[in-house]
Amino acid sequence: MNVEDFDINSLIKDSKDKKGLYALGLKDIEYYNYDFRNLDVDTIHKFDKGIKHYLITHEADIYSSEENKAVLENELEMLLASNVEKYDLHDFKGDPDGVTNRDHVLLLVPLRNAEAVLPLMFRHLMNLTYPHELIDLGFLVSDCSQDDKTLETLLDYSLSLQNGTLISILENIPLYTESDMLHLKYMQKEYLEMVEKSFSPPFHLGYTKPFRSIQIFEKNFGQIIGQGFSDRHAVKVQGVRRKLMGRARNWLVSNTLKAYHSWVYWRDVDVELCLGSVIQDLMKFDYDIMVPNVWRPLPTFLGNEQPYDLNSWIESPAARQLAQTLDEDDVIVEGYAEYPTWRVHLANLRNPKGDLDELVDLDGVGGVSILAKAKVFKSGINFPAYTFENHAETEAFGKMAKKTGYRVGGLPHYVLWHIYEPSEDDLRDMAVRERDDRRDLN
Secondary structure: OOHHHOOHHHHHHHHHOOOHHHHOOOOOHHHOOOOOOOOOHHHHHOOOOOHHHHHHHOHHHHOOOHHHHHHHHHHHHHHHHOOOOOOOHHHHOOOOOHHHHOOEEEEEEEEOOOHHHHHHHHHHHHHOOOOHHHEEEEEEEOOOOOOOOHHHHHHHHHHHHHHOOHHHHHOOOOOOOHHHHHHHOOEOHHHHHHHHHHOOOOOOOOOOOOOOEEEEEEOOOOOOOOOOHHHHHOHHHHHHHHHHHHHHHHHHHHHHOOOOEEEEEEEOOOEEEOOOOHHHHHHOOOOOEEEEEEEEEOEHHHOOEEEOOOOOEEOOHHHHHHHHOOOOOOOOOOOOOOOOOOOEEHHHHOOOOOOOOOOEEOOEOOOOEEEEEHHHHHOOOOOOOOOEOOEOHHHHHHHHHHHHOOOEEEEEEEEEEEOOOOOHHHHHHHHHHHHHHHHHHO
C-alpha cells in the first residue's frame, strides 16, 4: 500500500461518518483477480443471455464479413477459456516473506455460541497487519443454542467490515460486558491496560481495509456438550468433543481452500490479546506448521496468569508407553491426571523475557492459533475426527503431519492470551471475597 495515498485518521473519520465505502481506495489488484486470467469482461457479458440468443440477434452483422466472423470466433474462444483455469501449485507453496511474495492466506474461524465475543474477534481481524486484500476469511457456525445470535451478528459485522463502517459500530461496544465486571476487579491492572492499548489508536495503515472475501457457512455436527468452562474441559467429554471439532475443521477447510491459497491460518474466536503481526511472525520461519504459546490471565488471588493451551507438546517415552496400555479408540488428553504423559509442553517453556524468535520442534499442536502452509492440507493431512495414535483433532493433526515429513514448530516466548473464563470454583471464591468486603465496610 502506498502511504501517500492513505491517511488512516481520515479513513477512520470517514468510516465513522458512514462513508467508509468511498474512503477505502481499493486499488489493490487482489480484490479483482479472482480468476487470475486476463479476460475482457465486457466481451464475456455480451453472451450473458446465451450464445444462441446472441447469434440470432446479431446474425446480420456477424456474417456480413469474414472479419466479423473471425472476431466472433475469438470471442467464443475467450468465453470458453473463462471456464478453464490452470494453476502451477509450485507458485503457491508458501513463502516466508508472504507480504512481498503476495501470498494469499485463508483465515478460518470455527464458531459456536460466540455472539458475545464477536466484537473482540472483529477488532483482532482489523488489527491484522498482513495485507487485508491477501486474506480470505471463512467462518463456520455450528451447534449454537436456539436463542444465540452468532450467525446474524456475524453477517452484520462482516458486511460492515467489508464496506468500511465497522469501526463506527465497534466504537460503541465496550470491550467488556456487564457480566465481566466482577472478575475484572481482581485482574492485574497492567494486563488490562495492555488489552485497552491494543484496541486503541494509533491504528496501522490498513486497519479499515476490507478483506479479499468472506465466506460464512452454517452446519451442525450434533455437538451437545455445553460451552461453559467446566463443561468444555471435563476429562470425560474430551475425546468426543475433539473428534466433533475435527469434523468441523475438516468441513470448513475443504469448502474454502482454493488452489491459489499459500497459507491457512486457524484462529479461535476467544483470543483476548495478540500482536497484529502474528501471521508474518509465524510465517517467517518457513515451517510447514507453526503455533505460538497460549496463556490466559488470572485474578490476582490465583497468581495473575497461567498456561492455557497444553496441546502443543514434544512427544515423550512415557506417553508412548501410556498409549500401548490404551484401547485403540481412547484419546489421550493433556493436563489431566488420568493421562500422565510427562511431555514437554510449549506453554511451560515460556520465559517472559525470552527471545520471541526462539523456536522448538513439536509433535502435537493446539488449535487456538495455527499457521500452516496450504500444501499440508492439499496433500491430504487433516484434523482426524477419529483416533489417530490415541489422539484426535489438532494434536493428531500435528502428529500426522510430522509423520508425513512436514516440519512442525512452536514459539515458547511468543504469547497469545486467551480470555479468562471463571470456573465455578473461581466464581464461588469471588463471591466470598465480595461478601467479606461488604462485611468489612459495615
